[in-house]
Amino acid sequence: MALEDRIELFVTRQARPLVALFAVVGLLCLVGAGYVFFTPSTQTVTDEVNVQTIESSVETSAVATGESSLYDQGETLENKSAYFTQIAPVVSFHVNTTVPSDQPVLVTQRLTMETVGVRDGDPFYRSTRTLIEDQQRVSDGRVAAAQSINVTAMRDELETKRSETDGLGRFQVTLTLDVTYQTDSYEGTITTSAPFVISGQAYYLDGAVSDSKTHSTTVTRRVQEPSDPLEYSGLAFLGFVLLGLCGLIIRTEDNSDPEVLRTEISHSRHDEWISRGEFPTESEKQYISIRTLEDLVDVAIDTNRRVIYDPDIDIYAVIDGTEIYYYSTDDLHAHTWLNL
CATH class of the missing domain: 2.60.40 (Immunoglobulin-like)
Structure with a gap:
């Protein structure tokens, strides 16, 4: 999944330039297909x-x-x-x-x-x-x-x-x-x-x-040759594919959360430091919010602890004595977990 997440994150970050590029190239392909279809080439033929x-x-x-x-x-x-x-x-x-x-x-x-x-x-x-x-x-x-x-x-x-x-x-x-x-x-x-x-x-x-x-x-004469169907149909097909990719990129941008994608990528990269589990909320514990999952993994490495991942509430945490370092992509889940 890491590769798919990286591609989706790249597309989400570069959505506007990619849409502009694919739209321009797609329209050029359609214009080129029309030009090839309506302007067949000519060839010089020699006759005796x-x-x-x-x-x-x-x-x-x-x-x-x-x-x-x-x-x-x-x-x-x-x-x-x-x-x-x-x-x-x-x-x-x-x-x-x-x-x-x-x-x-x-x-x-x-x-x-x-x-x-x-x-x-x-x-x-x-x-x-x-x-x-x-x-x-x-x-x-x-x-x-x-x-x-x-x-x-x-x-x-x-x-x-x-x-x-x-x-x-x-x-x-x-x-x-x-x-x-x-x-x-x-x-x-x-x-x-x-x-x-x-x-x-x-x-x-x-x-x-x-x-x-x-x-x-x-004597020489000019002979008009019919347009190559493979050429203009190939250009038209490529143009429609590129315009279709524009719609796919826009939909991906609307439905993707860059923070969630980055978290998934970090999860895959540091999987050896992350364990699945669940942890209760205790009032005597001190809860410290970490900005990114990578930073939380650094805390785990520095304290020689493991990162605990609770998939039910989608929260990562490192427990170090009375301190719990946590990271969540959803503030609502974190507030519910902390009884806020």
Whole structure:
């Protein structure tokens, strides 16, 4: 009970400051809850608009003209991982570019084949052959062009170059696609390439000749987010709790007697010096009133006596010969006990 008595005594002594503090904080919490509820926050959101994608690629095809157990004569071979000069000596390159179809787009396609002679990483020969070069303004979203080459003739040409250089270096062939475009909002270039390999009777593109670009415009906008129920309800709950504590503190102040509380606290602190009992009133005794229970306990300690507590009349006393030192929180009980 000592802890409860201490808390109640503190509340009783500090009732007005506590009520003022809790009332102000409680009202601020309620105002804050209303503010959070009626003024939701906003967030900046980024959107990508007017998105346009341009894609370009090169596909291959060849017609089987030679007799073979692999393919039927006259069969069209498309996008094979390898072709053979004895079966299909002519290969076609098909350039396809897709653009936005809801507007006119100016597209320039250029397909080149470059042959480079290299020794120790440094070129000693370079030649470029343009296979496709055209410019179109289209509105249907698609641009296409094609060109064929005789790979047998190209292989023979490379063999002649190797013979002329006496095998000093090696020759590399690269197929390169350059596409420039201009839409209503964007313009740009796509460049992609892959080695064109001729090895014996076989030839092939060593990789995909394709790429794409996507353009967009970034815009920001403010989006209102709904208020967090946990936030404003928590503030409101705390506000009502604090206002409720104000009423509890006021009621505690009205119903509590600080002197009684201090006595209860002193009783608990000095319990080892206090014994329960009862004592009669005798006229020859001298009765001395002590201001506080703590002072009475000091008298008991000084006189090596015990404090007697009579719960029936709620009086503490120390009997020392003809003198009785007493303390009571209720003068009416003390006067009745003393027959006053």
